[in-house]
Amino acid sequence: MIKVTGYAAKHSYSRLKKYEFEREEAKGHEVEIDVLYCGVCHSDIHQVKNEWSNTVYPCVPGHEIVGRVTRVGPAVRNHQVGDLVGVGCMIDSCGKCEACQHGDQNYCMSPNSWLATYNGPMQPKSKVGENIYGRDNTFGGYSNMLVVKEDFVLKIPPQLKPEVAAPILCAGVTTYSPMKHWGVKAGDKVGVIGMGGLGHMAAKVARALGAEVTLFTTTREKIDEAAKLGFKAVLESDKAAMGAIEGEFDFMLSTIPEKHDLNPFVNMLKRNAVLTVVGALEPMAGLDNMQMAFKRRSVAGSLIGNIAETQEVLDLCAQHDIGPEIEIIRIQDINDAYKKVENGDVRFRYVIDMASLKEEMAE
Template structure:
């Protein structure tokens, strides 16, 4: 075991503060990684606040991790010491179920599903044995820390030419939007609508444009109009009734990236017949859908959850190939509580990334 430091919330109402804890050394098939950068996801805010009623405390967030391999366990073949790697939302899965064998570990059907990078198994807390889970690990701690140990398969290659700090949010925001674009077959020339232009939404615009789609972005924030236009999309204000009406039956695919409960009914009429709107931002019950609008044009409402390991590597490579990545603001870990407040208000352009070198400035308990 090795001692390291990270920032964690001890209660739903508490600020994140530095704590000291132990990381496992690299076992068979595992790698130890020194964390260099970690993205700040809106899910981190939800999880620390126990908005999904499944948080295990202390909760140490962070699932957009980029770092350097510092040690390898027996039998490791994918990585060498010194390699730059990325770790997303998962650090393990059963590896035996049908989704895992198909490379869709994010839909693992093992007893506890995939093992989350932080907060242990993604199941309600009352169903989780205290301090343990199906994989034999205690509550998992994430990337707001100095190091992490994971199975080698769950550490992905960072392509040359992709800056490490820019790569970090691609491991969640990138793959969460790329996966449904790929699964629903978005292709060059398709008209794609992106709803919500935050950390996920702005990456969805960039990826869809790179795939050759014609992109329209929907927002409620007038101050984002210029930013989104520069990303390569046409922008529509959601409260512009005439603009919304003019887009009826025009989209081949729509993706909602809004990270909380919202009404998608205004967007369903914009889909062409037989087309789909997918939700990736919200994980809580949504407002009911008007099935008459859905049924009369055989439209679909669907959901999608992050992405598998293969898809995550694909989107990293795609971003490197096209020279795209999230628009980021680097912050020290000491500003994380202020960053959470800004996220809640939507005052971010468009993703915070923590420089984990700042962690060394802290003294635990201060």
């Protein structure tokens, strides 16, 4: 067994604190990874606070992980010691169901669904009470090392800075996957609702695919921020501006991480176009089906992305020299960082330098 140090929450109302636990050594097709950077996702906050009513405590968050391989199991073929690699939201799936056979591990149809990088299986117990993974909990990247099956380990292109690559493993693929699925292409008009960690990344990915991008925001300050990044933005409260672009978009992506009204944006879609929600996992406000039916518009959902798509978006970002706007923090400041994320005070993604944890371990 390997002694590991991380930061964990032990209750929905507790702060993240130093936590020591153990991981099994790499065997078979597994690799051991020294964690260098870990992004801070809004999902981490939802999970720590049990806002989805499924948190398993203690909770060690982190699913935007970049590190170096330090040891490989005897059957590993795709990675070697010294490789710069990434781990996203998943570390296993059944590999046998129709979804997994199609390469969509993120829609695994096994009794437990896929195994998350932290907080264990998506469905801890099936209808008959079995757990195919044999684990009720998993601990994520707010820790000094991981052990992961090689099939769920991504290669970080050398053109990407490791700290910039980290949020691409969740924010990047979560926005890329629906664009790929619904066929966003050069010349399309894409609307991105919300301009936070997901939204600004979605805009960059869509532009890399050749689309013309418009951002929608509720705050006037973000109009200027969008302009600095080279994007046009519209204030949602500006009825004249909103009305002038009704029916113009081939695809829209909502990245707002909480319940919100989609109806004003359904009107923005062309005939046969799709609005996909990636930011919120709770019930949404009701939709006006007349606005949908008369132009055969659709509202859909999408969940993270599969392993192949994650590698694709990493390579796309490297090719186009794009990545999230980040701010590096120490892990000792994680609780304050959570408050700033919730208050919208971060522009746009926090990334933890895990050297700060190793310094604390050495004290």
